[in-house]
Amino acid sequence: MADDLVADDLWERIAPLLPPRPARRSRFPGRKPIDDRVALDGILFVLRTNVSWRDVPAEKIGCSGITCWRRLREWTEAGVWPRLHTLLLSELRTAKLLDMDDVAVDGSHVRALKRGAHTGPSPVDRGRPGSKHHVLVDRHGTPLAVTLTGGNRHDVTQLLPLVEAIPHIRGRRGRPRRRPRRLFADRGYDYDKYRALLHRHGITPKIARRGVAHGSGLGKVRWVVERTFAWLHQFKRLRVRSEVRADLHQGLLELACSIICLRRLRKSF
The missing domain is CATH 1.10.150 (DNA polymerase; domain 1)
Structure with a gap:
């Protein structure tokens, strides 16, 4: 097998x-x-x-x-999974399959069956223990960075940690690529403080405004992150958190991201 x-x-x-x-x-x-x-x-x-x-x-x-x-x-x-993920991202960039100019970010709740680090009362699950997966993807939905928090943490608190978690991606001549040009997000990230912080990192925020009618057009770019969550949750171990240790669940998340990158790389041949 x-x-x-x-x-x-x-x-x-x-x-x-x-x-x-x-x-x-x-x-x-x-x-x-x-x-x-x-x-x-x-x-x-x-x-x-x-x-x-x-x-x-x-x-x-x-x-x-x-x-x-x-x-x-x-x-x-030993840090095997982040190195594997970085390796595959570099291969994707070499094959010109990575588009980091536009990235999208979002979070997803999962129930936590056991107590442990990065769990908390989930506001969407009647206060039951839960965790959140936060993912930042490129224009094609390739996961660039993933973090794990408690279910009661606001999505916007992981905006900058996700940006900082993007590895130095090699694969082309010149300096390794790490920063996107534009970042797309939904209304949950609508805070001027974080817009200013993104500008300081050289990133143009494209974040939907609260209280504004739908139809901004940002959904044409942001939908890929929802598809990436669907890809991640095809791995049944990630639909519900069973690991007490947060680092082990994070490791499984990074392994799943690497497999998604490898699948995209296979389609290029």
Whole structure:
């Protein structure tokens, strides 16, 4: 099953980023460690199906779900997922498939089944514990940055953190690209303070005004971020937050963003 879930092109990009396994002692060898590709297969199985880690079918995957969870923890702490995402964004820019002149931003609520960091009473779910996914995408819906907050945090509080989270994207001659030219957002981001801050970053804000009738035309550009949320929530593990540790859920978000980037890169060939 590893070959089914972990495609060769995905593994070729992830393998060099993984931390090396510790050397085994020759005198007390013990059990051989599980192959990293098999563990990654289990992580993708959970990401796509949302089964609990203990219910991962070891006879099909090749290792237990607890081993997969430990590798996820290890690789998240080693910063594998942000580096993978940056690598794929650079490849997209090399292929001229990244349009960073116009970007769009939005947030989406998800229920949190367990307590943990970056959870809070969700105002759209009767105060139940929840979290928010905040995503900034390019003109084609390619995710450039993603953050996680509590369900009670306002979307606008993550506007600048998302802009700052855009990595230095190489792939073309000259300096790496990091800043967009224009940013599109809905009425939830309508604050003059944040417009001024965006201008200081050299970004022109295109934010809908509260109290103004619909029909501004911004929806022709902003709709791509809604489609990106649909892509992200095709990974069932992201529809409802099950991880207590916020960094692990953030890692799964970044892994899903990388897979979306890889899918777009595949279509270019």
